[in-house]
Amino acid sequence: MKPAxxxxxxxxxxxxxxxxxxxxxxxxxxxxxxxxxxxxxxLMFVMVGAxxxxxxxxxxxxxxxKPLIEDKLQIPEPRKVDKELILGAIIFGIGWGLAGFCxxxxxxxxxxxxxxxxxxxxxxxxxxxxxxxxxxxxLV
Amino acid sequence: xxxxxxxxxxIGLGAxxxxxxxxxxxxxxxxxxxxxxxxxxxxxxxxxxxxGLLSGGALMYHFHPQSFEMIQMPSTxxxxxxxxxxxxTRLGNGxxxxxxxxxxxxxxxxxxxxxxxxxxxxxxxxxxxxHVWGGL
Numbered sequence: 642m643k644p645a646x647x648x649x650x651x652x653x654x655x656x657x658x659x660x661x662x663x664x665x666x667x668x669x670x671x672x673x674x675x676x677x678x679x680x681x682x683x684l685m686f687v688m689v690g691a692x693x694x695x696x697x698x699x700x701x702x703x704x705x706x707k708p709l710i711e712d713k714l715q716i717p718e719p720r721k722v723d724k725e726l727i728l729g730a731i732i733f734g735i736g737w738g739l740a741g742f743c744x745x746x747x748x749x750x751x752x753x754x755x756x757x758x759x760x761x762x763x764x765x766x767x768x769x770x771x772x773x774x775x776x777x778x779x780l781v
Numbered sequence: 782x783x784x785x786x787x788x789x790x791x792i793g794l795g796a797x798x799x800x801x802x803x804x805x806x807x808x809x810x811x812x813x814x815x816x817x818x819x820x821x822x823x824x825x826x827x828x829x830x831x832x833g834l835l836s837g838g839a840l841m842y843h844f845h846p847q848s849f850e851m852i853q854m855p856s857t858x859x860x861x862x863x864x865x866x867x868x869x870t871r872l873g874n875g876x877x878x879x880x881x882x883x884x885x886x887x888x889x890x891x892x893x894x895x896x897x898x899x900x901x902x903x904x905x906x907x908x909x910x911x912h913v914w915g916g917l
Contacts, residue, residue, distance in 0.1 A: 645829040647802030648812075652833020653840075655795030655807065655878075660841035660848040662788020668852045674900075674907040683785045688881065690789020691796070696886040698797030708804030715804050722894050729873020730880070730895040734902025736865025739858055739910065739917075743877040744870060745809040747863070748831065750849055752838030757851040757859055764860040768867020769810075773817045781872060 643710045656749040662687040665750050667741030667757070674738055725781065796883055799830075806887075808879020809834075810870035858917050873899075 663669040663684060672681035708714055737743050742750075742761050750758035775781045796807035803826065816827050842849050870876040873895055875884065880899075884892020910917055 644803050644826040648799060648805075648826040648830035649833040649836075651795050651799035651802065651807060652830040653795070653837045654791055654798055654833075656834040656837025657841055658788045658791025658793075658795055660788070660838065660845070661791060662785050663848075664788070664792075665838075665841075665848055666850050667854075668850065671852075671907055674903045675911060676904055677908050678911055683782045686782050686785035687789035687792065690786045690791075691793040691882045692789075692886050694790045694793025695796050695800075695882055696793075698794065699800060699883070699886050702797070702801045702804075708800070708802055710802045711804045713804055714800075715806070717806060717889075719889075720891060722891050726873050726891055726895055727898060729869045729871070730898035731902050732865050732869030733873055733876060734869070734899035735906045736862045736867075736869055737877075737899060738903035738906025739865065740854065740862030741852070742862065742866065743809075744813065744866060745834070745876070745878050747866075748809065748813065749834045749838035749841075750851075752835040753842045753846075753849045755849065755851050756856075757854065760856050760859045761863040761866075764863020764865075765867040766863075767860075768864040768869070769814050769817060769871055770867075771864075772814070772868045772871035776871075 647710045655745065658691075659746050659749050662690075664743075665746045670741035670743075670746075671738070674741075792878075792882060793886075796878065800883075806879065806883045808875050808883065810867075810876040811874065811879055814871050854917050869899075 659665050664687060673684040740761055747758050747761050751762055799805050799807045812827050812830050816824060875895060880892040880895040885896060
């Protein structure tokens with residue numbers, strides 16, 4: 642039961658951060674990516690703040706060696722850059738640039754029941770299910 | 782700019798909380814994508830993470846609805862965008878949170894490459910749509 646509380650709190654703070662930062666406004670995100678047009682660089686500070694805070698917490702917890710609730714830290718094993726990573730990041734970038742939504746802000750915005758995040762969410766669901774079906778058949 | 786920085790710090794702290802409490806690296810696409818593997822012990826924390834996102838969204842929408850201002854865009858484009866983001870983040874094993882925030886903080890070469898790629902292709906897509914295609 643406890644890990645579920647940990648992830649709930651994390652999701653809650655994370656979502657509040659997304660909304661405060663401006664990431665839940667596709668207009669801002671698209672303006673951030675529009676470097677050849679009317680560029681709005683303010684979202685750069687989101688990266689600075691998020692990476693800054695996480696870098697510190699990440700290393701403090703590493704020193705502690707154990708998380709508070711679960712038994713051990715799950716550090717991803719280092720892997721090489723492969724073609725799945727490259728192709729996946731490219732496809733994601735195109736989708737991100739098209740609507741100005743990445744998964745976190747889109748899911749957070751679902752709570753507003755507005756049309757755009759609901760439609761985006763349907764597409765997201767379809768994409769993830771398609772991936773799962775392809776992976777289960779070892780096609781990707 | 783000030784809000785972007787404060788929001789960013791909260792994003793980093795939220796991700797740090799999952800690491801400190803559960804010992805897991807936060808990646809929204811991975812957490813949600815993992816729900817499709819239906820494993821009883823593994824599903825609950827993922828579901829409550831999603832519930833946390835929705836609670837945070839609902840709370841912020843209540844007090845500050847301007848944070849969720851949407852733009853007019855054809856639904857076909859939005860659903861295609863969602864599909865590309867869904868399949869791309871699963872194939873590339875991460876999105877803005879897992880690669881862009883956590884991965885870069887951990888100096889992961891994979892995440893740095895992925896972030897440079899999705900940022901570049903996001904920029905290319907916006908540039909093409911706005912300045913070549915003439916908008917959606």
